[in-house]
Amino acid sequence: MILFERVTKLYPTQTRPALEDVSLEVEKGEFVFLVGASGSGKSTFLRLVLKEEAPTEGRVWVAGKDLGRLSNWKVPQLRRRIGTVFQDFRLLPNKTVFDNVAFALEVIGKSRSQVQRIVPEVLDLVGLEGKEQRMPDELSGGEQQRVAIARAFVNKPAILIADEPTGNLDPATSEGIMKLLERINRTGTTVVMATHDAAIVDQMRKRVIELEQGHLVRDQSRGVYGYSR
Amino acid sequence: MRARFVLSEVGNGLRRNLTMTIAVIITVGVSLALFGVALLVRAQVDTMKDFWFDKVEVSIFLCNDNSETASCAGGKVTQAQKDQIEADLESLKPLVQEVYFETQQEAYDRFIVQYRNSPIVDSVTVDALPESFRVKLSDPTKYDIVASAFEGRPGVEQVNDQRQFLERFFQLLGGLQAIALVIAIAMLIVTVLLIVNTMRIAAFSRRRETGIMRLVGASNFYIQLPFLLEAAIAAAIGATLATGGLILVKAFVVDRVLAPAFQFTAFVGWDAVVSIAPILYLTGIALACLAAFLTLRKYLRV
Numbered sequence: 446m447i448l449f450e451r452v453t454k455l456y457p458t459q460t461r462p463a464l465e466d467v468s469l470e471v472e473k474g475e476f477v478f479l480v481g482a483s484g485s486g487k488s489t490f491l492r493l494v495l496k497e498e499a500p501t502e503g504r505v506w507v508a509g510k511d512l513g514r515l516s517n518w519k520v521p522q523l524r525r526r527i528g529t530v531f532q533d534f535r536l537l538p539n540k541t542v543f544d545n546v547a548f549a550l551e552v553i554g555k556s557r558s559q560v561q562r563i564v565p566e567v568l569d570l571v572g573l574e575g576k577e578q579r580m581p582d583e584l585s586g587g588e589q590q591r592v593a594i595a596r597a598f599v600n601k602p603a604i605l606i607a608d609e610p611t612g613n614l615d616p617a618t619s620e621g622i623m624k625l626l627e628r629i630n631r632t633g634t635t636v637v638m639a640t641h642d643a644a645i646v647d648q649m650r651k652r653v654i655e656l657e658q659g660h661l662v663r664d665q666s667r668g669v670y671g672y673s674r
Numbered sequence: 675m676r677a678r679f680v681l682s683e684v685g686n687g688l689r690r691n692l693t694m695t696i697a698v699i700i701t702v703g704v705s706l707a708l709f710g711v712a713l714l715v716r717a718q719v720d721t722m723k724d725f726w727f728d729k730v731e732v733s734i735f736l737c738n739d740n741s742e743t744a745s746c747a748g749g750k751v752t753q754a755q756k757d758q759i760e761a762d763l764e765s766l767k768p769l770v771q772e773v774y775f776e777t778q779q780e781a782y783d784r785f786i787v788q789y790r791n792s793p794i795v796d797s798v799t800v801d802a803l804p805e806s807f808r809v810k811l812s813d814p815t816k817y818d819i820v821a822s823a824f825e826g827r828p829g830v831e832q833v834n835d836q837r838q839f840l841e842r843f844f845q846l847l848g849g850l851q852a853i854a855l856v857i858a859i860a861m862l863i864v865t866v867l868l869i870v871n872t873m874r875i876a877a878f879s880r881r882r883e884t885g886i887m888r889l890v891g892a893s894n895f896y897i898q899l900p901f902l903l904e905a906a907i908a909a910a911i912g913a914t915l916a917t918g919g920l921i922l923v924k925a926f927v928v929d930r931v932l933a934p935a936f937q938f939t940a941f942v943g944w945d946a947v948v949s950i951a952p953i954l955y956l957t958g959i960a961l962a963c964l965a966a967f968l969t970l971r972k973y974l975r976v
């Protein structure tokens with residue numbers, strides 16, 4: 446589903462590569478934690494998958510496509526197959542919960558009837574039934590993140606990318622979010638999650654990939670957060 | 675693609691940047707109005723050309739008793755010479771459209787009317803004025819053909835083309851036309867720059883929405899469409915203002931002020947306004963879309 450072939454990423458303004466010679470494969474349906482200290486290159490890894498950045502060297506394959514050879518106008522097609530969730534939720538503050546989720550369908554041209562049918566289903570799935578008409582600032586952090594996950598998942602993407610989705614949440618709320626991501630993973634969606642949350646990683650016992658200063662230093666199935674904190 | 679969704683985004687955008695939208699509308703309106711006036715001036719000059727060139731004649735003045743040019747050495751023109759000229763003019767058809775022979779008496783009558791307020795009238799007699807053929811050409815620019823056929827021929831004092839005088843006058847008008855057009859084009863460039871700037875601010879103030887749109891896989895076209903439509907709508911409103919201004923210019927400045935004051939010439943009709951209005955709309959919308967497109971390419975990359 447995701448394949449990195451000797452990928453190096455050097456940002457133009459930096460001297461040290463954010464990622465260096467990283468090769469790895471994530472299979473369809475896997476749940477992968479991406480761990481490592483701040484600045485180790487986790488977000489860079491995820492941006493490469495989204496083709497928000499291009500690698501300096503090496504190749505990135507996503508869903509069978511070589512992103513280096515994917516023309517710019519096809520990038521939106523790629524992103525429709527990838528859901529994204531961030532630490533800061535990235536909701537539209539002037540739209541209701543329903544409209545925030547519907548937005549993802551509307552901008553890719555789904556019909557009104559499809560939107561009316563799919564959005565409530567997904568809001569139910571993430572546990573937000575009855576809160577459709579709330580505004581984001583009327584929700585707790587955990588609820589806002591559920592809206593963001595609903596929006597990421599509403600297109601039934603093949604891959605869900607989460608960059609520190611529990612970074613702003615307390616442990617109990619984080620656990621709820623992790624349960625949700627696990628549920629989404631069980632529908633067949635590949636989940637890649639960058640995190641600093643040791644408790645979660647240790648508890649979930651999924652595959653763990655550790656980066657250190659841009660190098661892949663550990664790839665362990667059913668792994669733990671590790672020692673190099 | 676969902677029209678209702680796009681339109682609501684456009685409405686939000688226009689409202690959110692209301693002051694900038696108003697600035698764009700006014701600038702587009704003013705610059706298009708200037709552009710429209712420049713086009714109207716152009717139409718006016720064309721109208722005058724048609725009007726005057728239609729009226730210009732080539733005059734072949736014939737010798738009278740006191741003519742002094744070399745071709746008049748033989749004294750007053752003879753009947754045979756006149757017949758010959760008339761026959762030659764006849765042979766120049768269809769370039770020669772109409773020939774009118776003006777007698778000395780007719781020339782005198784016209785002279786008196788033309789200079790009725792001048793003391794010169796008292797000193798002129800019928801005999802002092804020349805007979806002439808007044809020739810109307812189907813193509814006034816081919817004046818040379820007539821001139822070379824009759825100039826210097828015995829009995830012909832002088833061949834005179836009113837067009838030469840008019841030509842100088844129209845050169846002057848042409849200069850004015852060019853200046854008006856240059857000012858209008860400068861204003862249009864200013865307009866494009868202002869729209870570019872407005873779009874930049876709009877794109878910046880909505881980077882959250884557009885960022886999310888990109889994230890969920892909206893196509894570039896879909897992301898840029900609301901911006902393009904906003905620019906086009908603002909430009910269309912501006913063009914409407916400009917057209918209104920043009921109608922006022924035609925109704926008041928041309929019809930109420932200029933036309934009564936200068937009755938000797940024709941003025942542009944409403945058909946000119948009707949044909950300029952669509953040009954204003956097209957120019958405004960095209961410039962706005964161009965400006966928006968150029969900005970957005972840079973600021974809303976994938």
Ligand SMILES: Nc1ncnc2c1ncn2[C@@H]1O[C@H](COP(=O)(O)OP(=O)(O)OP(=O)(O)O)[C@@H](O)[C@H]1O
Pocket residue numbers: 456457458459462463481482483484485486487488489490
């Ligand atoms: N847009 C950018 N331009 C230049 N350098 C960047 C850019 N983004 C990241 N970097 C650099 O690349 C390196 C890796 O950054 P990255 O954001 O991938 O780290 P991270 O593992 O996500 O860190 P964190 O855990 O703090 O989110 C850092 O040294 C960072 O300064």
Ligand SMILES: [Mg+2]
Pocket residue numbers: 487488489608
């Ligand atoms: Mg990061």
